Amino acid sequence: MLSLATAVPPFSITQDAAKALGRELFAGRKALYDRLQGVFDNAGIDQRNIVAPIEWYGHNHGWEERNRVYLEAAEALFVEAATKAIAAAGLSPGDIDGVVTVSTTGIATPSLEARVGPAMGFRPDVRRVPVFGLGCAGGVSGLSTAARLASAEPGSRWLFVTVETCSISIRLDTDDPAALVATALFGDGAAACVVGGDAPGIATIRDSAEQQWPDTLKIMGWRVEDPGLAVVFDRAIPPFVNDNLASAIDAMLAKFGLARSDVGRLCSHPGGAKVVDAIEQALELGAGSLDLEREVLRDHGNMSAPTVLFVLERLLKRGLPDNTLLTAFGPGFSCAGLWLERP
Known part of the structure; x- marks a missing residue:
């Protein structure tokens, strides 16, 4: 990168x-x-x-x-x-x-x-x-x-x-x-x-992975209707994250040859305050660990796809750890992960 x-x-x-x-x-x-x-x-x-x-x-x-x-x-x-x-x-x-x-x-x-x-x-x-x-x-x-x-x-x-x-x-x-x-x-x-390119960058992208869960199409997305797109937000999103995120993250990290203890910082899309809380609980990060996520949510709200990169921008200014895992949830219902390494 x-x-x-x-x-x-x-x-x-x-x-x-x-x-x-x-x-x-x-x-x-x-x-x-x-x-x-x-x-x-x-x-x-x-x-x-x-x-x-x-x-x-x-x-x-x-x-x-x-x-x-x-x-x-x-x-x-x-x-x-x-x-x-x-x-x-x-x-x-x-x-x-x-x-x-x-x-x-x-x-x-x-x-x-x-x-x-x-x-x-x-x-x-x-x-x-x-x-x-x-x-x-x-x-x-x-x-x-x-x-x-x-x-x-x-x-x-x-x-x-x-x-x-x-x-x-x-x-x-x-x-x-x-x-x-x-x-x-x-x-x-x-x-x-x-x-x-060949020049040293601000981060090295090492690998990526995705997880999609069956029978979850109605959790998040758009309905196409005559006046315009209608958002689909299911109340089940935070509890679903709480119940399923840890196993998905562990599977991604195993693909990368890493364990949770190798990750210096999770950098996640802050879809909402309850979702950020659920991520912390699911991965046992400790309340308040995702401070940059909360800052971006406070200053910009949920901008969908760009939001996680606003978080990464602040993390780069603070200082990237040796290993960072970018994550975001999306329609599917799915979770995307990306392994970044400090150059």
Whole structure:
């Protein structure tokens, strides 16, 4: 890994303002709001960045309008994060041999890297690998894919970019409790990394693994509906993590030739405060061990796939231990893992 950069959209909202807005927007569903309003207070979030002015969220929007906002914001976030990552690697856009793009919150055909490539200065022969459907696991799975492609062609340099605009999926036309939970959790952002080449980097990607559990498709994901995507958040996520994470992590580490005692730091996607608590409990890390995860959740909310890379960015500034395990949960229900080594 030669570089890592992050980007957030220009609009922001505090959690207190989001709670007040939620009370207003869900006024026609007072019983639902009264039952679930505590999620705003217990989410561990102070503020979030969002891709549209606050007034935009007070109106119902269909697919066309939501995706218009997605395309405009995702292209801008892609360019910002990618430009910073390429510069931090000491490269120019023309040095990039391939691009892996992960995004699951909108539809872009042509894909995002094709839409911004000419303006950024990518070569006409740059390879493109757009990936849809990974959800929150996309930050780890996408980086793993870029690393495997780079290792398959020694000396090549691959750019990985993940952009998510979760906030545009906020819905006012449903009694689904997950819709109100999304209003309390979702933020927007992007992250980018350059991997490959021969120069020493900021971290060495050693291996990756994934675990998918059968009969869990309804735990997390999107439902495709007429007004737009509808979030699927099952209340079973934290207890499922508590019951199943340890065995999945042990299996991944065994594949890497490691044990839990070899891992200096777990770097995990903070999907929510209860999920972070469940990770600590499942792996016996001790309450409060995942401090950087809580910091990112506090400052940015759940941005889906990019979020774990915001955590990694802070860990790199603090100092990477000898061995770090990146993890993220996603639709499937799945867990993606990536072994990073201090260079």
